[in-house]
Amino acid sequence: xxxxxxxxxxxxxxxxxxxxxxxxxxxxxxxxxxxxxxxxxxxxxxxxxxxxxxxxxxxxxxxxxxxxxxxxxxxxxxxxxxxxxxxxxxxxxxxxxxxxxxxxxxxxxxxxxxxxxxxxxxxxxxxxxxxxxxxxxxxxxxxxxxxxxxxxxxxxxxxxxxxxxxxxxxxxxxxxxxxxxxxxxxxxxxxxxxxxxxxxxxxxxxxxxxxxxxxxxxxxxxxxxxxxxxxxxxxxxxxxxxxxxxxxx
Amino acid sequence: xxxxxxxxxxxxxxxxxxxxxxxxxxxxxxxxxxxxxxxxxxxxxxxxxxxxxxxxxxxxxxxxxxxxxxxxxxxxxxxxxxxxxxxxxxxxxxxxxxxxxxxxxxxxxxxxxxxxxxxxxxxxxxxxxxxxxxxxxxxxxxxxxxxxxxxx
Numbered sequence: 061x062x063x064x065x066x067x068x069x070x071x072x073x074x075x076x077x078x079x080x081x082x083x084x085x086x087x088x089x090x091x092x093x094x095x096x097x098x099x100x101x102x103x104x105x106x107x108x109x110x111x112x113x114x115x116x117x118x119x120x121x122x123x124x125x126x127x128x129x130x131x132x133x134x135x136x137x138x139x140x141x142x143x144x145x146x147x148x149x150x151x152x153x154x155x156x157x158x159x160x161x162x163x164x165x166x167x168x169x170x171x172x173x174x175x176x177x178x179x180x181x182x183x184x185x186x187x188x189x190x191x192x193x194x195x196x197x198x199x200x201x202x203x204x205x206x207x208x209x210x211x212x213x214x215x216x217x218x219x220x221x222x223x224x225x226x227x228x229x230x231x232x233x234x235x236x237x238x239x240x241x242x243x244x245x246x247x248x249x250x251x252x253x254x255x256x257x258x259x260x261x262x263x264x265x266x267x268x269x270x271x272x273x274x275x276x277x278x279x280x281x282x283x284x285x286x287x288x289x290x291x292x293x294x295x296x297x298x299x300x301x302x303x304x305x306x307x308x309x
Numbered sequence: 310x311x312x313x314x315x316x317x318x319x320x321x322x323x324x325x326x327x328x329x330x331x332x333x334x335x336x337x338x339x340x341x342x343x344x345x346x347x348x349x350x351x352x353x354x355x356x357x358x359x360x361x362x363x364x365x366x367x368x369x370x371x372x373x374x375x376x377x378x379x380x381x382x383x384x385x386x387x388x389x390x391x392x393x394x395x396x397x398x399x400x401x402x403x404x405x406x407x408x409x410x411x412x413x414x415x416x417x418x419x420x421x422x423x424x425x426x427x428x429x430x431x432x433x434x435x436x437x438x439x440x441x442x443x444x445x446x447x448x449x450x451x452x453x454x455x456x457x458x459x460x461x
Contacts (some may be wrong), residue, residue, distance in 0.1 A: 109440070111442070146314050181403070183404075229330045244344045253324070260437060260442055
């Protein structure tokens with residue numbers, strides 16, 4: 061077996077996953093704190109104001125990374141849900157359902173910060189244009205996944221139902237991304253794409269650092285949530301008993 | 310791959326393709342209704358009815374903004390480079406409103422050439438840069454200082 065396949069197989073084992081993620085989490089939180097501190101300092105203090113929007117353009121350093129994360133987490137949740145559905149890997153199911161509240165949080169932050177940004181620039185907190193509406197639908201999809209999971213008593217069945225909803229909701233991601241190209245919207249087009257960026261480098265760097273910081277936040281938060289869910293589900297299993305005895309001894 | 314897993318995978322892929330196709334068809338058939346605003350040339354082409362509310366989007370024609378001596382009333386021309394419509398508005402304009410800027414006005418047509426707005430929103434484009442860079446670009450004539458983009 062090659063090392064990557066071996067690693068994937070090991071990750072599927074609950075005790076091994078618990079140990080491994082436990083060692084990883086402090087590093088992930090640490091990297092998040094350092095990167096977020098750098099990104100916020102560079103973005104809110106060092107970066108220049110925008111030529112047109114002035115200081116209010118700084119909301120970008122919160123809004124854009126959150127919006128990116130809201131979509132990336134949804135895609136990852138659907139992928140892990142797919143793995144859970146096809147191979148019945150319990151860790152994948154747990155990772156999928158543990159992603160939903162974090163994704164919902166980022167979506168809510170993206171919507172709220174966008175709304176606060178819209179008021180001083182566009183002149184309104186909210187409009188029903190395609191970009192804003194499809195992002196709101198994403199929030200409802202996350203809430204739907206969480207709600208559907210909670211509606212079942214049996215966690216494996218719950219995870220399967222929630223994963224299926226997550227997969228079906230995947231169609232919303234291209235709609236969010238292309239909404240600004242397919243339709244006339246109040247929201248402007250993408251600044252960063254395959255052809256490069258239309259954000260000046262002095263403003264782009266803090267943005268990219270913040271984008272990286274949010275990824276570590278997601279990883280740390282996801283693994284912490286997954287560990288709790290895992291020992292909750294396995295509380296009567298031997299490996300958890302041994303773990304608890306080790307802790308008290 | 311194990312036959313059961315293969316069956317599950319094919320089932321899921323069929324669901325995904327089905328949902329994808331269904332939404333693609335829905336979006337395609339709704340494409341006219343999903344437009345947030347129409348352009349001045351659409352008004353002529355589509356023969357939009359008078360006295361019905363819709364949103365008009367375009368650039369504020371430079372030099373066209375006339376403010377009333379007292380009060381908030383303002384009149385300006387919205388253009389998309391092909392056609393132009395005069396807009397009357399009595400209210401507070403967003404901070405980003407300026408000549409050459411993209412705007413979206415909600416209101417109704419009074420005559421074929423006069424649009425009375427109830428709300429005016431500013432649209433900005435995807436370019437972000439420090440003021441000095443914008444000035445330097447403008448000196449070289451490469452950049453329109455007030456961000457455009459209502460035709461995006």
